[in-house]
Amino acid sequence: MIDLHGYGGLLLDGFKLTVLVGVASMALAIALGLIGATAKLTPSATIRWLAATYTTVVRGVPELVMILLVYYGVPTLIQDIATAFGHDVRVDINSFVAGVATIGFIYGAFNTEVFRGAYLAVPRGQVEAAYACGMSRWRTAWRVTLPQMWRYALPGLGNVWMVLLKATALISVIELHELMRASQVAAQATREPFTFYLIAALMYLALTIVSMQVQQWLEARANRGMEGV
Amino acid sequence: MDTILDTLPRLLDGAWLTIQITVLSVVIGLVLAVPLAVLRLSPWAVVRWPVHAFIFFFRGTPLLVQLFLIYYGSGQFNGALESVGLWTFFREAYFCGVLTLTLNTTAYTAEILRGALQTVPHGEVEAARACGMRGLLLYRRILFPKAFRIAWPAYTNEVIFLLQATSLVSIITLMDITGVAQAAASRTFAFYEMYLTAAAMYLVLVYAVLFVFKRIEYRLTGHLRPVGVAPEPTAPEPEPAAPQAAATQGASQDGRTP
Numbered sequence: 001m002i003d004l005h006g007y008g009g010l011l012l013d014g015f016k017l018t019v020l021v022g023v024a025s026m027a028l029a030i031a032l033g034l035i036g037a038t039a040k041l042t043p044s045a046t047i048r049w050l051a052a053t054y055t056t057v058v059r060g061v062p063e064l065v066m067i068l069l070v071y072y073g074v075p076t077l078i079q080d081i082a083t084a085f086g087h088d089v090r091v092d093i094n095s096f097v098a099g100v101a102t103i104g105f106i107y108g109a110f111n112t113e114v115f116r117g118a119y120l121a122v123p124r125g126q127v128e129a130a131y132a133c134g135m136s137r138w139r140t141a142w143r144v145t146l147p148q149m150w151r152y153a154l155p156g157l158g159n160v161w162m163v164l165l166k167a168t169a170l171i172s173v174i175e176l177h178e179l180m181r182a183s184q185v186a187a188q189a190t191r192e193p194f195t196f197y198l199i200a201a202l203m204y205l206a207l208t209i210v211s212m213q214v215q216q217w218l219e220a221r222a223n224r225g226m227e228g229v
Numbered sequence: 230m231d232t233i234l235d236t237l238p239r240l241l242d243g244a245w246l247t248i249q250i251t252v253l254s255v256v257i258g259l260v261l262a263v264p265l266a267v268l269r270l271s272p273w274a275v276v277r278w279p280v281h282a283f284i285f286f287f288r289g290t291p292l293l294v295q296l297f298l299i300y301y302g303s304g305q306f307n308g309a310l311e312s313v314g315l316w317t318f319f320r321e322a323y324f325c326g327v328l329t330l331t332l333n334t335t336a337y338t339a340e341i342l343r344g345a346l347q348t349v350p351h352g353e354v355e356a357a358r359a360c361g362m363r364g365l366l367l368y369r370r371i372l373f374p375k376a377f378r379i380a381w382p383a384y385t386n387e388v389i390f391l392l393q394a395t396s397l398v399s400i401i402t403l404m405d406i407t408g409v410a411q412a413a414a415s416r417t418f419a420f421y422e423m424y425l426t427a428a429a430m431y432l433v434l435v436y437a438v439l440f441v442f443k444r445i446e447y448r449l450t451g452h453l454r455p456v457g458v459a460p461e462p463t464a465p466e467p468e469p470a471a472p473q474a475a476a477t478q479g480a481s482q483d484g485r486t487p
Contacts (some may be wrong), residue, residue, distance in 0.1 A: 062393035064400075065407055065424055072414065073421030111264065164297040169291035173400060180293060194302035201290040201298060208289040 007186035007196070014182025014188055015203055021099055022165045022207075028104025029164065030157070033111025040116050046057055051112065058109035063167050066106060071098040073176045099171035107164045114156035118149040151222045156217035179203060233426050235472040243409035244430055250405065251392045253327050258334035258391075265335065266342035267368070280339070292394055295333060300325040300401045326398035334391045341387060343472030345380035346372055378449050385442040389435055396431070406430050 004011070039051035052086055058066075075091040082089045091103035130140040183200035187193040271279045289296065303310060303319040310316040311313045318324045349372055357371045399408035410427035 057432065059389075060393075060435040062394040062396035062407065062431055063429040065410070065428050065431060068407075068411065068414075069421065069424040069428065073424045074422045076418065108417070169293045170397075172293070180291065181292075187297075192305055194305040196297065197294055197298040197302050201286070201294045202477040204291055204294060205286065205289045 004199075005186070005192075007182075010182045010186060010202070011179065011196075011199065014177060014179035017177060018165075018168055018179040019207070021096070021103070021168045021171060021176070022161075024100045025103035025107065025168065026161055026164055028100060029107035029160065032104060032108025033115050035116035036108060036112030037119060040112065041119060055109040055112055058095065058106050063106055063170055064173065065104070067099065067102045067170055069175060070102045070105075071095065074098075084115050086197045095171065095174045095176040098174060099168070099176050103164060103167055103171070106167070107160055110160050110163075111157065114153050114160060115149065117156065118151075118153035119145065121152040122148045151226075154215070154219050155220055158211070158219075161215075162208055162211055165211065166204065169204070232413070232417045232419045233422055236409065236417075236423070236426075239404075239409045239413070240406060240426065240430065243404055243406040244434070246403065247392070247395050247405040247434070248396045250323075250327055250330065250398060250403075251388075254334055254391060254395075255388055257327075257331045258338055261331070261335040262338035263373075265339040266346060269339060269343045270346060284336045284340055286339065288331050292333055292395055293400070294330070296326070296329045296397055296401060299329050315326055322398070322401045322403050326401060326403055330391060330395060330398075333394070336388065337387050337390075338384065341380050342376060342473035344383075345376035346377055349375045356430045381442075381446050381449060385439065385446070388442065391437055392438060393431060393435060409474075 016070045035174075036051050036054060039047045042048060071093060077205055079089060087180055126144055126148070127140055130144045135143065168178060169180040172184060175181065177185075179200055183196045187196040190196065240434040250293075265280050265284070268276050269284065271277045271280075300317075300322060303325070307316055307319075310319055353371055353375065354367070359369050362370060395405060399405055399411060402408070404412070406427050410423040414423040
């Protein structure tokens with residue numbers, strides 16, 4: 001058996017934090033995705049342009065640069081602006097908040113595309129039928145559009161979740177003690193980097209496998225009313 | 230502004246390193262991915278299984294872990310590596326960076342190609358077989374040309390992702406765009422200026438790659454365009470990547486989603 005030199009608990013704590021960061025970022029990303037998709041489908045050209053800029057910029061900038069920008073750049077930017085107005089403030093962002101905000105922001109852009117695709121996949125006639133039955137816009141969204149979007153969005157959301165989960169490893173560069181950082185600490189202390197990074201890799205792999213199972217189950221459940229899917 | 234101008238020459242050096250690493254990994258990765266995709270579809274489980282395991286590992290774990298596993302992890306075996314004369318390579322961050330990125334993109338590309346190969350209509354393969362083609366000839370004339378066309382949009386995404394993923398090599402001390410920006414930022418305290426400049430440089434590189442790849446896609450699908458209708462694309466559309474994965478099966482689904 002592999003000797004963990006007493007670092008098993010640290011790794012487990014890191015593992016839990018990774019799951020927590022992942023879930024929190026995904027929740028933020030889903031919220032931003034719904035907002036973004038709505039923005040992309042509005043008649044207003046300005047709002048559509050804003051949403052397009054959001055997805056375009058996020059798609060072209062590496063996650064690492066984005067994380068560094070938010071964690072180190074935003075506080076200094078705020079301080080500089082405050083100084084310009086004659087105030088002296090010190091801003092520090094908590095690394096958990098910075099990490100979740102950045103990852104959520106990035107994958108919100110990808111979820112925007114997922115939800116937009118899902119919305120367009122719902123047949124237009126169904127919405128018209130709902131209006132014809134006298135349903136309001138909100139009720140139509142809640143009863144007709146959203147439940148069906150869920151079905152179309154699931155494969156895409158599952159993919160985004162798995163990429164997002166792996167992206168959380170990058171938060172270790174801003175000193176958040178998630179799984180990657182924990183294994184780094186253990187690797188340096190024990191001088192057995194290979195052992196500990198391999199364990200970390202296997203833990204991420206386990207998360208991926210569990211996610212795939214859950215996704216399959218959710219998809220089967222979402223498609224239970226459909227024929228031959 | 231002055232600090233940005235002062236660092237600009239070094240940032241451009243960094244950009245050159247970023248481009249170098251990207252091109253090396255993409256080219257070697259593609260060369261390795263083609264045979265792996267074929268092996269992945271082999272009827273023999275003995276062949277199929279190890280390839281599957283390789284792809285699954287590299288797609289299922291974060292790139293950062295892979296990078297550390299190779300760069301720092303190799304230190305645990307430096308004695309063994311030295312005895313076979315490989316330690317000089319593994320000591321180099323550049324070598325480890327390119328190796329990791331290559332293996333990573335190989336796994337993703339192989340999976341994209343596998344998906345594409347599987348969506349080639351069976352009738353075309355049967356027709357080719359009926360004409361007496363088999364083995365490499367069948368692959369060269371029928372399967373690969375078709376599969377590459379199907380895989381191209383997903384492959385474009387993969388290359389863009391790899392380009393952005395090269396930013397991770399800055400963590401193992403290489404001075405690519407991110408590395409230079411980080412060093413300059415911590416020296417001058419111009420954090421947001423530096424990182425925004427770096428972000429802008431990546432943005433330019435990504436859309437340059439996208440432009441070239443869209444051009445190639447346009448050429449690849451020439452025979453599918455209605456005659457005299459579609460004009461040359463002027464600017465590349467910032468293609469949404471994720472819905473491809475949601476909407477179509479096969480090729481695009483197996484790429485790195487976003």
